Amino acid sequence: MPEGHTIHRLAADYRERFGGRPVRVSSPQGKFADSAALLDGTVLSRTDAHGKHLFLGFPGEEWVHIHLGLFGKVTFGDTAAAPAPPPTDTVRLRLANPESYVDLRGPTTCALITDAEKHSIHDRLGPDPLRDGDDPARAWRRIAKSRTTIAALLMDQKIVAGVGNVYRAEVLFRHGIDPYRAGKDLTEREWRAIWDDLAALMREGVRLNRIDTVRPEHTPEAMGRPPRVDDHGGEVYVYRRARQPCHVCGTAIRTADLAHRNLFWCPGCQRA
DNA sequence: AATGCATGCGCAG
DNA sequence: TGCGCCTGCATTA
Numbered sequence: 001m002p003e004g005h006t007i008h009r010l011a012a013d014y015r016e017r018f019g020g021r022p023v024r025v026s027s028p029q030g031k032f033a034d035s036a037a038l039l040d041g042t043v044l045s046r047t048d049a050h051g052k053h054l055f056l057g058f059p060g061e062e063w064v065h066i067h068l069g070l071f072g073k074v075t076f077g078d079t080a081a082a083p084a085p086p087p088t089d090t091v092r093l094r095l096a097n098p099e100s101y102v103d104l105r106g107p108t109t110c111a112l113i114t115d116a117e118k119h120s121i122h123d124r125l126g127p128d129p130l131r132d133g134d135d136p137a138r139a140w141r142r143i144a145k146s147r148t149t150i151a152a153l154l155m156d157q158k159i160v161a162g163v164g165n166v167y168r169a170e171v172l173f174r175h176g177i178d179p180y181r182a183g184k185d186l187t188e189r190e191w192r193a194i195w196d197d198l199a200a201l202m203r204e205g206v207r208l209n210r211i212d213t214v215r216p217e218h219t220p221e222a223m224g225r226p227p228r229v230d231d232h233g234g235e236v237y238v239y240r241r242a243r244q245p246c247h248v249c250g251t252a253i254r255t256a257d258l259a260h261r262n263l264f265w266c267p268g269c270q271r272a
Numbered sequence: 273a274a275t276g277c278a279t280g281c282g283c284a285g
Numbered sequence: 286t287g288c289g290c291c292t293g294c295a296t297t298a
Contacts, residue, residue, distance in 0.1 A: 003279050052280075070280045071292040090292070106292040108281065157281085164279045211279080239279085260287085261280085 002068040004051055004162020005205030008130045010074055011049040012206075014056060017076065017100040018044045024096040028087035029105075035112040036093065039064070044095070048118075051125050051161025061115040064093070069108030076102045128161040129199040130206065136195040143183040143191060150186060151179035151263055154194075163198060166239045167205075169264045170213035171198055173237045178272040179258075179265050213237060218247050238264040 023044050027036040039058055046057040056064040068074070077084060077100065084101040087094050093104040104110060113121075126142075127134035139160050143153055153159050154168045163171075171194055172179050177186070205211050214235045220227050228235070237247055242255035242264060251268030 006279080068280080069291060070278060071290090072280090073292075092291090108291060155280090166279050168279095262278090 002052060002070075002072060003164035003167055003202075003205070003211070004049075004128060004130055005202045005211070006209070007052050007054050007068070007162070008049045008202075009206045009209055010054055011047040013076060014044070014054075014095070014102065015047040017102065018095050018097060019047065020045070021097065024094075026087070026094045026096075028091040028094060029089055032093050032110050032112075035064070038112070049128075050122055050131060051128050051157050052164070053121055053125070053161075055118060063113050063115065063118050065109055065111050065113045065118065065121065066093075066104065066107055067109035069106070072107040073105050074102060075105075076100065125157055125161040126159045129195060130162060130202050136192060139195070140188060140191050143186060144188070146183035148183055149180050149258070150177060150183055151258055153183045155259070155261065160195075160198075162202065165261050166211050166236065167198060167201065167213075169239045170211070170236055171201065173266060173270060174213060174215070176270055178270045179263055181272060211236065211239075214247070223247070238266055240264065 021043060022041050024041065025036045025039040027033040039062075042058050044056060044058060048055040048057065052067060054066040054068075056066070058064070066072075079096070079101055080099050084094075084096060087103060090105045091103045092107055092110050095102050127136060127138050129136075142159050143150070146153060151168060151172065154163050154171070155165070169179075174197060175190065175194055177190065177194075201211075201213055212235045214237060216222060218237075219235070238253050240262075241253045243252050245251065246253055246266040246268055249266065249268040251266055254265055254267055256263050
């Protein structure tokens with residue numbers, strides 16, 4: 001689940017269901033129990049998201065800092081009709097009010113932090129295409145002088161915040177860029193196009209709560225092919241499609257290990 | 273039952 | 286560069 005769009009969507013959903021009124025806070029699994037007890041019964045005042053970091057604001061300038069990592073999951077439920085299910089022993093954090101509950105499992109981070117600590121997290125993150133006013137030029141200054149591959153740079157949260165393995169693969173495909181090209185060999189125009197595209201794709205991701213990257217002219221209907229939905233729930237060009245034919249040119253999609261993550265690309269459409 | 277794998281990241285060396 | 290950490294699911298035996 002978790003790339004930046006998921007986190008921004010969660011910030012909105014937590015705020016909508018729990019914002020502005022007292023909330024029950026607990027940690028059935030125990031690792032957040034002390035902090036949960038401090039927060040229990042207080043008001044969730046605001047939420048924020050930057051890249052893959054989620055922040056839940058409580059009185060006294062305190063925040064719950066959540067990072068889902070690779071496995072973290074969040075489940076919302078309605079309790080107006082039926083009571084919330086008993087929390088299992090893996091629920092790190094549960095918020096509840098009379099209408100709703102939300103369970104957090106398996107996060108890399110769930111910690112109570114100060115406003116100053118939150119600021120230092122923002123400081124070490126790059127601009128986020130989903131944050132209004134974030135400046136792509138900040139990322140460009142670093143990309144333009146880097147010998148690192150653009151595939152690695154896009155995953156570096158200090159450079160750009162919120163891009164994960166799916167958006168990385170898909171946006172490079174959409175712009176016909178070889179993932180192994182060095183950052184310094186991109187043009188500023190290419191970078192701006194990537195940034196603008198990420199902003200649009202990720203906004204759509206927030207709205208639909210899934211990742212779709214296939215342009216209208218390449219949908220199965222437009223190309224006269226049978227319908228498809230990739231098994232992670234969206235429609236994509238290359239992500240997890242190793243050895244399958246490219247939807248556009250038919251070349252077999254390639255995969256390689258890049259810093260312990262699977263990279264996918266079409267050697268036909270993405271040339272050096 | 274055991275294994276492998278996943279949309280992530282921080283740390284040691 | 287490799288390792289550990291968080292969990293659930295699908296696949297293999």
